[in-house]
Amino acid sequence: MISAVSGGTADAADGAGRPPGVSSPDAGFARDMAVHHQQAVEMSFIVRDRTQDEAVRSLAYDIANTQANQRGMLLGWLDLWGLPKVTPADPPMSWMGGSTDSADSMAGMDMPSTDGHSPDTHAMGGAVTKPGALMPGMATKEELAQLGTLQGRDAEVLYLQLMTDHHKGGVAMALGCAKLCRTPAEQKLAQGMAEAQQSELALMADMLHKRGAAPRP
Template sequence: MLFAAAATVAAANGGGASAGSGAPARTEPRTPGLRSPDAGFARDMAVHHQQAVEMSFIVRDRTQDEAVRTLAYDIANTQANQRGMLLGWLDLWGLPKVVADEPPMAWMGAASGGGGDRAGHDGHGGRTADPASGALMPGMATKEELERLGAASGRDAEVLFLQLMTDHHKGGVAMAEGCAQQCGTPVEKALAQGMVDAQRSELTLMADMLKQRGAAPRG
């Protein structure tokens, strides 16, 4: 029994192979650094997700349409849970949730600004960030747009929510694709790819819902 216990501990510490076996020694995964894509994505996507949750709660109280309310609930529930995971990883890594001198999307490097145009689009189908209006990252709604959503009701609220969330998802997909390509933490890369797949599916659903209401996504 003592031998078995010792073997278990040795294996857990990466020392199960004998020195002469030629097997490579196991190495512990590196903790992401402060400016790494892993940490930057976690910080930025937590903020991005928080606005999606906020918009979902706003529209829930502005319409009685069950399809829109169900979609809003699903988005709020999913993104609140994912946000908790992202913030939890930052705690686990011993990294701050906010870095004062870090511009949004800095972790994506040139990819965050490439392909943009003067019409306010980012090259991935979403709008670029506009700090002056309160939109910090691609696809995020401005303060004025959030106020309009809160003041609308019925079909007007449904259409505006679907249009804003479409922009939001397009920006989120671009960010998640960046992490799926650049992040080094396997579980975070998997979460990012899951975001891409799920939000693309919801983009198709929202396009159909807008068409049903005689509207379309914004340019």
């Protein structure tokens, strides 16, 4: 992975050795997931200062470091491809093209349920974005502000709920890239993101349960 960012053109191009186009799924995923990851890092730093619970602080630390590193890789690929990091002509998620392919892929990956029911893979694969949020799973400015006002258990619960939503959106996006992207190194990174965040979804569901709470509907 690192070689692709630092100049390994074979890993950072499609099977024919061509860099992705500006509106390709490869470029769109890199741009969107970099933004998506940045908010996860921000939320994790917020909760770190709002609780002394070691389990939550450890999870937040892991998420912040992992996603900051992955964000650097995604932005590095865009630089390597000579592509802009912001494209006003291409709205967020437009690279998925309204496709349900990511939902179909997710359905086959045994997505862990976080509320005792089967996950709504079509809703996630369809890239549902709530009002006031930029992309699927992302928190609104009001939710981030609320997190910054809480302490202790209340901060822990809201963080875990927000991050659960965030991961669900991230998994749908990552599976979309694994299906649609043509850069092998990026496909591999996206698949790894999906699998790691699925594991963290199960962990966060258990952490919420221990605090007498549950993921938001």
